Amino acid sequence: MDTTAPEKIPFLRDPAKLAILYQCLTILGVGLLSYYLIHNTLANLERQSISTGFGFFKKEAAFEIGEKLISYSAADSYSRALLVGFLNTLVVAFIGVVLTILFGTILGIARLSTNWLLAKLSAIYIEVFQDIPILLQLFFWYAFFYEMLPAPRLALNPIPGLFLCNRGLIFGLPQAHSAYFYAFVALGLACLMIFFLRKWAAKRQAATGQIFPIVKVSLALFIGFPLITWWLAGAPTAMNVPKLTGFNFQGGLSISPEFTALLLGLVLYTSAFVAEVVRAGIQSVGKGQKEAAMSIGLKPAHVLNLVILPQALRVIVPPLTSQMLNLTKNSSLAVAIGYPDFVSVAGTTINQTGQAIEGVALIMFVYLAFSLSTSALMNWYNKKIAIVER
Amino acid sequence: MEKTPHRKAANSIRPPATSIGVIGWMRANLFNGWLNSILTLVVGYLLLLTIPSFVKWAFINSNWFTTSEQCKAGSGACWSVITANIRFILFGFYPHQLQWRPLLAVLILILLLFFSQNRKYWKKSLAYVWLLGLFSMGLLLKGGLGLEVVDSDSWGGLPLTLLLSVFGLTAAYPFGVILALGRQSDMPVIKSFSVVYIELIRGVPLISMLFMSSVVFPLFLPEGVTFNKILRAQIAIILFTAAYIAEVVRGGLQGMNRGQYEAAESLGLNYFQAMRLIILPQALKIVIPPSMGILISAFKDTSLVVIIALYDLLKTTQTTLTDPKWMGFSAEAYLFVALIYFVCCYAMSNYSRRLEKELDTSL
Numbered sequence: 001m002d003t004t005a006p007e008k009i010p011f012l013r014d015p016a017k018l019a020i021l022y023q024c025l026t027i028l029g030v031g032l033l034s035y036y037l038i039h040n041t042l043a044n045l046e047r048q049s050i051s052t053g054f055g056f057f058k059k060e061a062a063f064e065i066g067e068k069l070i071s072y073s074a075a076d077s078y079s080r081a082l083l084v085g086f087l088n089t090l091v092v093a094f095i096g097v098v099l100t101i102l103f104g105t106i107l108g109i110a111r112l113s114t115n116w117l118l119a120k121l122s123a124i125y126i127e128v129f130q131d132i133p134i135l136l137q138l139f140f141w142y143a144f145f146y147e148m149l150p151a152p153r154l155a156l157n158p159i160p161g162l163f164l165c166n167r168g169l170i171f172g173l174p175q176a177h178s179a180y181f182y183a184f185v186a187l188g189l190a191c192l193m194i195f196f197l198r199k200w201a202a203k204r205q206a207a208t209g210q211i212f213p214i215v216k217v218s219l220a221l222f223i224g225f226p227l228i229t230w231w232l233a234g235a236p237t238a239m240n241v242p243k244l245t246g247f248n249f250q251g252g253l254s255i256s257p258e259f260t261a262l263l264l265g266l267v268l269y270t271s272a273f274v275a276e277v278v279r280a281g282i283q284s285v286g287k288g289q290k291e292a293a294m295s296i297g298l299k300p301a302h303v304l305n306l307v308i309l310p311q312a313l314r315v316i317v318p319p320l321t322s323q324m325l326n327l328t329k330n331s332s333l334a335v336a337i338g339y340p341d342f343v344s345v346a347g348t349t350i351n352q353t354g355q356a357i358e359g360v361a362l363i364m365f366v367y368l369a370f371s372l373s374t375s376a377l378m379n380w381y382n383k384k385i386a387i388v389e390r
Numbered sequence: 391m392e393k394t395p396h397r398k399a400a401n402s403i404r405p406p407a408t409s410i411g412v413i414g415w416m417r418a419n420l421f422n423g424w425l426n427s428i429l430t431l432v433v434g435y436l437l438l439l440t441i442p443s444f445v446k447w448a449f450i451n452s453n454w455f456t457t458s459e460q461c462k463a464g465s466g467a468c469w470s471v472i473t474a475n476i477r478f479i480l481f482g483f484y485p486h487q488l489q490w491r492p493l494l495a496v497l498i499l500i501l502l503l504f505f506s507q508n509r510k511y512w513k514k515s516l517a518y519v520w521l522l523g524l525f526s527m528g529l530l531l532k533g534g535l536g537l538e539v540v541d542s543d544s545w546g547g548l549p550l551t552l553l554l555s556v557f558g559l560t561a562a563y564p565f566g567v568i569l570a571l572g573r574q575s576d577m578p579v580i581k582s583f584s585v586v587y588i589e590l591i592r593g594v595p596l597i598s599m600l601f602m603s604s605v606v607f608p609l610f611l612p613e614g615v616t617f618n619k620i621l622r623a624q625i626a627i628i629l630f631t632a633a634y635i636a637e638v639v640r641g642g643l644q645g646m647n648r649g650q651y652e653a654a655e656s657l658g659l660n661y662f663q664a665m666r667l668i669i670l671p672q673a674l675k676i677v678i679p680p681s682m683g684i685l686i687s688a689f690k691d692t693s694l695v696v697i698i699a700l701y702d703l704l705k706t707t708q709t710t711l712t713d714p715k716w717m718g719f720s721a722e723a724y725l726f727v728a729l730i731y732f733v734c735c736y737a738m739s740n741y742s743r744r745l746e747k748e749l750d751t752s753l
Binding site for chain 2: 015019022023026027030037040041043044045047113114115116117118121127128130131132133134135136137139140143144147148329330332333335336343347350356357359360363364367368370371372
């Protein structure tokens with residue numbers, strides 16, 4: 001045998017050639033399957049004379065939506081109806097995420113508390129609420145509002161100005177006044193100022209070593225600036241308190257039972273998972289880290305701020321984001337209790353137009369956009385806080 | 391303290407009464423510091439406010455086996471809504487005189503699960519026992535071989551919930567493993583197909599898949615071919631679960647030592663042999679506990695089939711509550727269903743925690 005020329009590898013033994021073969025087969029298989037499905041679908045659509053494409057966007061929707069952030073009536077187009085649903089999903093997801101992080105963090109810390117009663121109660125809460133399907137919890141809270149709460153006339157009034165009845169949650173709001181607008185603008189300005197102040201303080205500390213009391217000043221700015229603006233603008237204190245007139249409340253802000261039930265269910269369910277994430281994050285920071293930080297003379301606030309939190313957050317943030325996405329995806333269960341979120345509006349659209357493929361594709365696209373943008377943000381954040389390895 | 395006390399005397403001095411026993415425990419765990427003391431008092435007050443009235447409602451004043459009229463007259467919980475409708479809640483529209491069959495199927499499943507939790511029985515024969523068990527469960531539900539045939543449209547309740555989750559996970563597992571291997575593959579086409587599938591499915595809610603199963607799947611099929619709603623929902627659940635399994639299995643594959651792959655290659659094994667004999671047996675062992683987590687969420691997620699009007703456990707309960715006779719007892723009925731779900735999920739998550747400890751071979 002000639003030893004200088006490499007031995008010819010038989011076709012079926014050559015990994016490189018096999019790889020090409022397998023990939024060609026996969027493309028062929030997927031292509032054939034999609035051709036078959038598309039062919040069937042087109043034939044079916046033609047037979048049932050269902051139109052295709054997104055032409056229905058401009059048609060009149062002809063159905064009412066109970067809760068809306070922007071003006072909408074049955075005479076508006078489908079695209080506007082879908083926009084209303086989309087905004088409803090956004091609202092419930094946003095408020096839900098904020099409340100869940102708040103409540104979940106408290107719960108996770110309580111789980112690790114040295115107080116036996118508190119720790120055990122949180123552990124029971126976490127276990128119970130994780131193990132009951134979210135849909136069942138939503139049904140329960142929905143029934144809670146419609147069956148267990150009294151009519152407006154006998155509404156529960158746990159704290160002054162807040163009423164709970166089978167028409168939902170109704171509470172007093174400050175009377176509309178331009179001062180609140182100015183205070184809100186001031187809050188935005190304060191945030192901007194804090195941002196630049198922090199940058200300046202960090203630069204100064206790096207250059208001169210002098211520490212600026214950034215936390216105290218930030219807090220003072222954050223609270224004080226809007227408060228002073230409000231005071232300067234006339235310090236209005238009038239409240240718009242709900243009053244019972246006839247069979248329902250007038251005035252104040254009333255939140256529908258559907259929305260409250262959805263929010264309550266989502267927050268209580270997801271908080272249990274967030275609590276576990278927070279607990280794992282706190283426990284992941286070794287005891288030695290805290291002891292080392294204390295032994296080099298850092299103040300307790302600095303120990304938390306400079307040593308514990310940065311390390312814990314690195315563990316907490318990725319699973320926390322996935323829980324937030326879960327909450328957003330679970331908000332689609334609103335359709336089961338009649339809150340007009342995006343899925344619910346899209347479902348009605350599918351029923352009316354018969355254009356199921358477009359409807360389901362829209363639903364998938366919207367949630368996919370949520371997920372992909374969140375994970376892009378997440379990857380950026382992860383890169384930013386990753387341990388720099390040399 | 392110039393004189394050191396005698397050894398004997400030191401031994402006989404008891405610690406102060408406030409640091410041992412009940413008082414000591416309370417001081418250490420409930421009243422250490424002013425913040426904790428306040429917390430204990432507040433929490434204790436809240437418990438005192440809620441627990442007695444709950445016990446009174448749920449047990450003392452409750453009705454267990456009465457008619458709905460007696461319930462409405464009473465002030466406590468009306469558990470009669472469950473006892474009176476238990477057969478419908480558990481088995482749905484399954485023919486009344488044949489309900490021993492789904493009952494037996496559920497019992498077989500529980501027995502199988504009970505045996506499988508002991509790692510002593512983890513042999514090849516167990517897989518055959520499972521196949522046999524699943525087959526006999528299907529036979530019991532569907533009928534045939536001398537049993538009266540029951541149309542799957544009338545399946546419902548607990549057997550449907552268990553069927554969707556157990557069959558869903560079993561069928562999704564191989565698919566998920568293939569997807570995970572595809573994602574780890576060096577071939578760009580296969581890798582990108584797997585990545586797109588996994589990310590697409592994980593990015594959308596299950597409910598959109600279920601919508602697809604109920605309104606889009608029928609359009610995919612050639613004219614005249616239809617298959618029933620349960621199977622369609624089952625396919626949607628399988629497609630959905632597989633993506634999550636793929637991510638879990640990928641974790642196992644990535645957790646493997648690089649040397650294992652190299653050792654398999656240097657033995658001259660080809661890809662399939664290496665995977666089957668070396669990599670997957672180890673990788674799948676690592677991912678048993680997280681797979682339990684997927685089983686738990688699949689079990690909970692099957693409740694979403696309510697939205698496409700399948701009569702699972704939750705839907706039968708809701709249907710019971712729409713009966714004018716039993717309207718208004720949602721709390722009792724939902725608490726009962728919640729209890730069923732809780733017991734199942736708690737048992738599974740406890741087991742997975744135990745398994746994690748047992749299987750942990752790291753030091």
